[in-house]
Amino acid sequence: MTDFIHHDFLLENDYASELYHTYASSMPIIDYHNHLPPQQIAADLNFNNLTNVWIDGDHYKWRAMRTMGVAEEFITGKASDSEKFEKWAQIVPYTMRNPLYHWTHLELKRYFGIDELLTSKNASEIYKTTAEMLSKPENSCRGLISKMNVSVLCTTEDPTDDLSHHKELATSNFSTKVSTAFRPDKAILIEQEGFNAYLDSLEEVWGKSIDSFDGLCTALEDRITYFNENGCTLSDHGLEYVPYTKFTETEVKAIFKKRREHKEISASDAEKYKTAILLFLSNKYHKHGWVQQFHLGALRNNNSRMHNLLGPDTGWDSIGDWSQAQGLSNFLNTLDSSNALAKTIIYNLNPRDNEVVAAMIGNFNDGSVKGKIQFGSGWWFLDQKDGMEKQMNALSNMGLISCFIGMLTDSRSFLSFPRHEYFRRILCNLLGKEIATGQLPNDMEWIGKLVQDISYNNAKNYFNF
Incomplete structure (x- = not known):
C-alpha cells in the first residue's frame, strides 16, 4: 500500500x-x-505521551470523539492517558473527509516518521513508540518547534x-x-x-x-x-x-x-x-x-x-x-x-x-x-x-x-x-x-x-x- x-x-x-x-x-x-502556552516553551517541557501533546486541550478532536459516542470520561475526564489515546485511535478511521484525518496522519509522519494509518489495531504500539520519542531532548517543546523550521511564533496574552x-x-x-x-x-x-x-x-x-x-x-x-x-x-x-x-x-x-x-x-x-x-x-x-x-x-x-x-x-x-x-x-x-x-x-x-x-x-x-x-x-x-x-x-x-x-x-x-x-x-x-x-x-x-x-x-x- x-x-x-x-x-x-x-x-x-x-x-x-x-x-x-x-x-x-x-x-x-x-x-x-x-x-x-509560553511557559511550556520557556521550560522546554517534554511531554509524556501523545495524549498530553495531541489530545489534551484539542477541542477539534473532542467534538469528533463526542460525535462518535465516546463518553466524556475518555475525553476530558479521569480516564488514563493511554485509555484516552485508545479511544481517539478507534475513531480516527471514521474521521475521513474531516481535516482531522489529514492532520492526524500528516503530524504522525512529520514528527515521528510514522506512515501507518492510525487505528485501534496499532494504537498501543504507536502510543509506546511516540512516548519514547517524546522523552528525548530533541522532541521537547522547542525541539518540536525547531523541527518544523519555525522562525517566528506569536502567542496570545491578556x-x-x-x-x-x-x-x-x-x-x-x-x-x-x-x-x-x-x-x-x-x-x-x-x-x-x-x-x-x-x-x-x-x-x-x-x-x-x-x-x-x-x-x-x-x-x-x-x-x-x-x-x-x-x-x-x-x-x-x-x-x-x-x-x-x-x-x-x-x-x-x-x-x-x-x-x-x-x-x-x-x-x-x-x-x-x-x-x-x-x-x-x-x-x-x-x-x-x-x-x-x-x-x-x-x-x-x-x-x-x-x-x-x-x-x-x-x-x-x-x-x-x-x-x-x-x-x-x-x-x-x-x-x-x-x-x-x-x-x-x-x-x-x-x-x-x-x-x-x-x-x-x-x-x-x-x-x-x-x-x-x-x-x-x-x-x-x-x-x-x-x-x-x-x-x-x-x-x-x-x-x-x-x-x-x-x-x-x-x-x-x-x-x-x-x-x-x-x-x-x-x-x-x-x-x-x-x-x-x-x-x-x-x-x-x-x-x-x-x-x-x-x-x-x-x-x-x-x-x-
Missing part, C-alpha cells in the same frame, strides 16, 4: 508538485497567531500577563523568535458576567483603581506600552462582529460607571461602550505601529449544560451569522479619517461573508503599505481544504492574492505546525491546476516567487520580523 502522506500528497499535477517542492517546502514558518516567560525566552538561546499578541477582549465585553471581576484583576496588575472610563483607558494604554517594550507588535480580538454605534464621551463615562457599580446596562449602551473602547485601543495600536487582528463570527458556548460543566474552549462553539459589513466599514472609516488606521487583519468565520471581507479590505488599502488591510486565512471551522480554497478564491477575485500573508495555526498544540505544509500544498495545487488548464501562464519562476511570498516573505515584511 502506498503511503497516504506521500511526496505529492494533495498535489494533483506536475505543476503543483514543482511549485510545492521547488518553491514552498523549504520556506521557514512564521506562525503569527497561536495559543501555545493585558494582565507579566510576560515573564517571553522575557525569559528573549534572553535564551532558542533560535525561534517568540513574541506575543495583546488580547484585551475581557475589558471590551462589558455585558459579560465577569467584566467587573476582570477589571479588579487588571487593577491589581496596574496598581491603581479603575473606577472610571478614563482610568480604564489609562490602564490599558500603560499595558500596551509594557507589551510594546517587551517586543509585542500585534493585538488580537475575538469578537462576534466589529461594533460601531455613535456615542458621546459623557454617555460612555456614565455607562462605564453604571456597570462598574454592578448595575444592568442596555444592549445599546453596551454597543456604545464597546465602540468607544475599541476605537481607543486601535488608535494606540496605530501609535505604536502594531498590526491589529479581528477574528469575527464565532457563536460561542452554545451548550449551556456542558459549558457549565467544563467551561469555555471545550468544544461547544460554532459559526455565527451576524451582519458584518456596515459596522466594519464604519469602524475602519472612522480610524482612517483621522489617519489612525493600523495595519489590520480580518478573519472571517462564516463562508457566506468571504466576498464581503475580500471586497471590504480594498476600501482601506490606501497605497501606504503593501497589503495594509488583509483578509486573514481560513480559521477554526474554515482551516481545511475547502475553506482555504474558498478564502483564497474570494481574495483572488476581489483583491490580490499576491499580497496575502498566508497561514497561521491558531492552535494550542505543539504538533500543529504541519498545517502550514497543508496550506502550502493546497495553495500550490490551486495554482498548478490553473496552469494546466491555461488559466495561468506556465511561468514557474514568477508563480514560484508568488508562492514563496505567500508562504513566508509577505508575512516577514508585513510584520517587520
